[in-house]
Amino acid sequence: MAFSGNMYNSLYYHFSPTYRYSVGIESVEDKFFNQQYSYFRFTYLLNRRNTENSQGNLYFQSGLSSDGLDGHFYGLHGDWETRRWFIGFNYRDVKNSLKNYTDQFLQVGVAPYLGAYGDFHTWIMIKTKKNTLLGDWSTFPVLKFFKGNFLIEFGYNDQTEWDALVMYRF
């Protein structure tokens, strides 16, 4: 998974031995503090709710920096989706050797058409995010596409510029 935003760029490789948890390494280029480090990450599914037409998930997420115990984060990630609707949030409390901060976003989306398994899928979304190092919420439209093992998501805001995510599932 590769992410690029106004605060950092990162490349994240993770492995899920079961659907309950995943472990991985995230290499980070921190644009705000002008640092480079890696996170050893652990994500755990706290709760999943499956219904006939929907799935809801709540994850605990954490990361330990290669810079030492002073650098780490923990937080929650949640999502609920049907084939038509999506809502998700992310909250991270980050301890950094220079300054602590929180990073969060909320994202809602709709699929303009319902593709079958294997088709090209599209989501039109709105994302709002806030990092306490910057202060204000930044809200912008996002497009998400995926087909097969490949997913790409990108959005743009005048102040925070591009927010992009590329994911490949092995």
Add this chain to the structure above:
Amino acid sequence: MKILLAFVFLLPALGNAQDTHDHHSHEGHLHEQMVDGEKLEVDVERFDKFVEGLKDKQIAVVSVKGMVCDFCAQGIEKTFKKDKTVAKIDVDLNKGKVFIAYQMNTKIDFEKIKKMIVSNGQNATKLQVLKL
């Protein structure tokens, strides 16, 4: 931004293009069979395509909860492809079904299927079996 908006408005048309299938009569097709007194609730085009060319097989139609995207479907497909008794598998996201073709002499075990689905994070709730 204008390009993004124009693209967004064109997307539904792109989706409709994907929905265009070869429409044909389904009269007498397998999906119309009653299984244990119930009609199969499947995506007709998908199911007919799945059984096309299959002979002397049992088709397990499994209802699954929580199967809302391609990533869920891929996980289920990968799990069942590891099972050597499975001849063919497909996922019908529209109706929340998994189609599994087994050899005729295989004993279909719903408890085993449930465990395989749960190992992927979804829940199997019902099994219907058709013999070809």
